[in-house]
Amino acid sequence: MTASSETEPTVARTTTAPAVRLRDATLSYGPRVLWSGLDLDVAPGEFLAVLGPNGSGKTSLLRVLLGLQQLSAGTIEIAGAPAQRGSNRIGYIPQQRALEATVTVRGSDLVGLGLDGHHWGLGIRSRRERKRRVAAALRAVEATEYARMPLGLLSGGEQQRLRVAQALVSDPSVLLCDEPLLSLDISHQRKVSRLIANQARERDAAVLFVTHEINPVLPLVDRVLYLVGGRFRIGSPDEVMNSATLSELYRTDIEVARVGARLVVAGADDHDHHVQEADEA
Numbered sequence: 001m002t003a004s005s006e007t008e009p010t011v012a013r014t015t016t017a018p019a020v021r022l023r024d025a026t027l028s029y030g031p032r033v034l035w036s037g038l039d040l041d042v043a044p045g046e047f048l049a050v051l052g053p054n055g056s057g058k059t060s061l062l063r064v065l066l067g068l069q070q071l072s073a074g075t076i077e078i079a080g081a082p083a084q085r086g087s088n089r090i091g092y093i094p095q096q097r098a099l100e101a102t103v104t105v106r107g108s109d110l111v112g113l114g115l116d117g118h119h120w121g122l123g124i125r126s127r128r129e130r131k132r133r134v135a136a137a138l139r140a141v142e143a144t145e146y147a148r149m150p151l152g153l154l155s156g157g158e159q160q161r162l163r164v165a166q167a168l169v170s171d172p173s174v175l176l177c178d179e180p181l182l183s184l185d186i187s188h189q190r191k192v193s194r195l196i197a198n199q200a201r202e203r204d205a206a207v208l209f210v211t212h213e214i215n216p217v218l219p220l221v222d223r224v225l226y227l228v229g230g231r232f233r234i235g236s237p238d239e240v241m242n243s244a245t246l247s248e249l250y251r252t253d254i255e256v257a258r259v260g261a262r263l264v265v266a267g268a269d270d271h272d273h274h275v276q277e278a279d280e281a
């Protein structure tokens with residue numbers, strides 16, 4: 001499988017150095033090439049949606065950015081430096097996993113872990129600042145009320161809001177989100193989407209947002225990276241989310257229509273999930 005030869009190195013939105021830069025990047029597992037020849041710059045303040053069917057390598061891309069997975073070829077830089085594990089510049093909302101009911105860690109402690117690795121010092125002022133930041137992050141996701149409860153007793157959506165708070169508490173300059181809206185009700189989908197977008201718009205973070213459902217975030221998206229079967233396209237939502245481009249990527253007929261502010265995509269079995277909850281934007 002090969003990457004699309006039509007994909008150009010992408011141009012950063014501003015003249016600032018990119019927050020994330022991949023050059024001629026390839027990721028393979030044994031003989032299986034997930035993607036290759038990937039050139040991507042994500043600028044500070046940019047919101048990039050990463051789309052594609054199951055197994056196309058979206059989560060693997062985030063793992064490369066987190067320094068958890070080595071590229072098979074090519075280079076990667078985060079703010080001009082190689083990707084490395086445990087970077088406190090990066091906030092990460094992992095794909096949701098249900099926690100055992102026996103997990104006794106409290107929500108506020110989970111959010112506080114997002115500050116580990118930051119040099120606060122040991123004094124009382126540092127402890128106060130840490131507490132203040134955790135409290136603010138908990139308020140932002142409306143989790144204050146249940147922050148002292150054991151995680152295992154919380155609902156999936158409540159746990160997810162705490163993961164979002166943990167990713168945001170350190171004010172990251174790169175925010176990696178792996179299907180962060182899963183299991184959130186519509187009202188919290190909107191609030192969490194807005195918090196993530198604010199981290200880009202107001203704090204100049206580069207956001208990479210993996211999702212199967214673009215409609216809830218469509219108004220927030222600057223560009224789309226669409227991965228299918230080793231091929232990919234990068235561009236504005238209009239450039240990528242159209243019948244010609246998706247038909248070429250999927251190598252079968254795909255129809256994309258705009259219905260009001262929503263995108264409706266039809267034609268590939270594995271594709272229909274992109275339009276679920278289409279009225280939630």
Ligand SMILES: Nc1ncnc2c1ncn2[C@@H]1O[C@H](COP(=O)(O)OP(=O)(O)OP(=O)(O)O)[C@@H](O)[C@H]1O
Nearest residue numbers: 029030034052053054055056057058059060061095
């Ligand atoms: N360490 C590994 N060794 C071998 N294969 C792997 C490894 N990690 C992931 N894979 C495979 O690579 C493929 C891409 O996985 P990845 O989780 O990146 O896909 P995805 O696009 O995020 O999928 P989904 O939409 O289902 O979450 C999968 O088929 C997966 O089984």
